[in-house]
Amino acid sequence: MKTNEITTENIKKGQAVYSKLLLHIYDFYVLKLSNTYFWKCRSKNILDMFLKNTSSNHLDAGVGTGYFLKKQSLAKNTRLVLMDLNANSLHSCNNALKNISPQLMVHNVLDPISISIDKFDSISINYLLHCLPGTLPQKTILFKHFTEKLNPGGVLFGSTILNTANQGNYFAKKLMKIYNRKGIFSNHHDSYEAFESIIASKYTDYKLEVIGHVCLFEIRTNS
Numbered sequence: 001m002k003t004n005e006i007t008t009e010n011i012k013k014g015q016a017v018y019s020k021l022l023l024h025i026y027d028f029y030v031l032k033l034s035n036t037y038f039w040k041c042r043s044k045n046i047l048d049m050f051l052k053n054t055s056s057n058h059l060d061a062g063v064g065t066g067y068f069l070k071k072q073s074l075a076k077n078t079r080l081v082l083m084d085l086n087a088n089s090l091h092s093c094n095n096a097l098k099n100i101s102p103q104l105m106v107h108n109v110l111d112p113i114s115i116s117i118d119k120f121d122s123i124s125i126n127y128l129l130h131c132l133p134g135t136l137p138q139k140t141i142l143f144k145h146f147t148e149k150l151n152p153g154g155v156l157f158g159s160t161i162l163n164t165a166n167q168g169n170y171f172a173k174k175l176m177k178i179y180n181r182k183g184i185f186s187n188h189h190d191s192y193e194a195f196e197s198i199i200a201s202k203y204t205d206y207k208l209e210v211i212g213h214v215c216l217f218e219i220r221t222n223s
């Protein structure tokens with residue numbers, strides 16, 4: 001299967017599926033069913049990473065329903081910025097977290113963040129990379145965009161579904177094929193080895209962990 005090129009059309013495909021209806025069932029379908037049975041990484045593992053790393057000065061990009069943020073008791077005065085290309089996702093996440101009045105940003109994460117914005121102590125990009133078109137070296141440009149917006153000692157964290165899901169169970173293989181064909185995922189060539197080599201070439205303080213077909217990552221900037 002060919003890698004999806006980075007075109008406006010393919011970028012749209014990576015976020016277009018997040019309709020109000022899909023977001024309604026997202027927590028159950030993706031975070032409970034798919035994570036447990038197809039991608040073999042229970043959402044509890046990802047939640048633990050959020051609980052460990054989310055600060056009171058946080059940016060979440062590729063927000064979905066905001067599941068991992070709404071599972072935390074974030075203080076009312078938390079500075080929270082929600083970034084997504086899809087207005088449905090932003091509304092869904094905003095509704096779930098409106099007690100802390102997040103700031104909303106419509107933005108394609110493959111583009112540099114050119115507006116002037118105060119830096120963050122933590123940034124999450126969960127289940128976003130596998131939705132983005134392009135080769136791994138092309139789409140991991142978002143690591144540069146986000147680490148540039150971190151304060152010293154800050155952390156960029158998240159997780160992504162690897163191409164090993166192609167060798168997973170019947171449903172994992174089937175879904176990988178359909179999602180990649182439709183451009184919902186573009187992770188057919190996202191191997192752990194390639195990902196690790198890119199991260200290792202750019203950062204010194206990082207942690208990667210593979211659970212099932214999912215790679216969890218944490219990257220820290222120097223204090």
Ligand SMILES: C[S@@+](CC[C@H](N)C(=O)[O-])C[C@H]1O[C@@H](n2cnc3c(N)ncnc32)[C@H](O)[C@@H]1O
Nearest residue numbers: 014015062063064084085086089108109126127
């Ligand atoms: C699979 S969901 C992940 C939701 C959430 N982070 C989670 O882990 O449950 C991917 C999210 O990324 C957004 N997204 C996809 N492509 C994007 C892009 N190029 N720029 C910004 N957001 C994008 C989608 O709209 C969607 O909200």
